[in-house]
Amino acid sequence: MTPKPDEIAQNDAGNAPLPSAAAAAPVGNSAVSVPVAEMVHLRGLADRARDYVEAASSANTRLAYASDWKHFSGWCRRQRLDMLPPDPQTVGLYITACATGEATGTPNAVGTIERRLSALSWNYAHRGQVLDRTDRHIATVMAGIRNTHGKPPRQKEAILPEDLLAMLETLDRGCLRGIRDRAMLLLGFAGGLRRSEIVGLDVGEAQSEDSRGWIEILDKGMVLNIRGKTGWREVEIGRGSSDATCPVVAVETWLKLARIAHGPLFRRVTGKGKAVGADQLNDKQVARLVKAAALAAGVRGDLSEDARGALFAGHSLRAGLASSAEVDERYVQKQLGHVSAEMTRRYQRRRDRFRVNLTKAAGL
Secondary structure, eight states: OOOOHHHHHTTTTSOOOOOOTTSEEEETTEEEEOOGGGHHHHHHHHHHHHHHHHHTSOHHHHHHHHHHHHHHHHHHHHHTOOOSSOOHHHHHHHHHHHHHTTTTSSOOOHHHHHHHHHHHHHHHHTTTOOOOTTSHHHHHHHHHHHHHHOOOOOOOOOOOHHHHHHHHTTSOTTSHHHHHHHHHHHHHHHHTOOHHHHHTEESSTTOSTTOOEEEEEOSSEEEEEEEETTEEEEEEEEOOSSGGGOHHHHHHHHHHHHTOOSSBSSEEEETTTTEEEEEEOOTHHHHHHHHHHHHHHTTTTTSOHHHHHHHOSTHHHHHHHHHHOOSOHHHHHHHHTOSSHHHHHHHOSSTTTTTSOHHHHTTO
């Protein structure tokens, strides 16, 4: 019997209950038939396999995919369409509704629709079923959506060194929140870190449940051990030329004054700036910090406040390092954790612009 859409929506994270002995138990992207006599014996292994499947994607990705699945299930319920088995024609109608705004009230961006498609594939796979995204009902409609609604990527403005120095001056050095924010900005810039990587750091190895890595402070600098999509990598951050702008000193100061010796590195400051919580910050806090500090410092003051506010986010720190570091591109690529040099060049907003002038080279 086909499950009801609202029953599936309640299971939007892909964690289906263990099946009956005669049923197939979905593990990863396949279904493994479990004999009746072995069901109890394999129950623990099935639970561990499910844990490993979840660990293959980040918590933020799983939350986004769960939200997209819930959105799809709600749309199917309203249209009186079955979600299972996966039907390319139904999915084609759904992404059309997303593009036109009929499913969301306002039209979704192309990138959002592509993420929703990935979410559907991921959720179907966790139910032991396959969504064929190459089917003409999906592929052709998606191609038309890209041609009709596609726009050039809107890159965030790079925070350059002079911008960062001005932003640091807007922070209150006399309170814990200002000291913490100073360390976050300097560490994020010098490491070329993503916002999730900044807030996911622990003081030491495996000290919190949501850890994405930890720090090691050495005489000549700091080593960040970071878990990314492709595995673990080390990010080396040397000490700066001045204590006032050194990310290592900033982190050491934060740890000392906040009295943190174990657990998450960056935490919420409470009690009117006099107390420090136990849990790590949300990664959105980094984006808000970068935007607020850039506006307060007057970065890109030639634009209106609304236009400036849309330019800055957590990626501005990564782009700033890539655009500012006058070193061999290989070192920047390693620091950012990019697989290809082409990806690194996308982050270099100004450094190489017009360095090679083909107009003059052609004799004009």
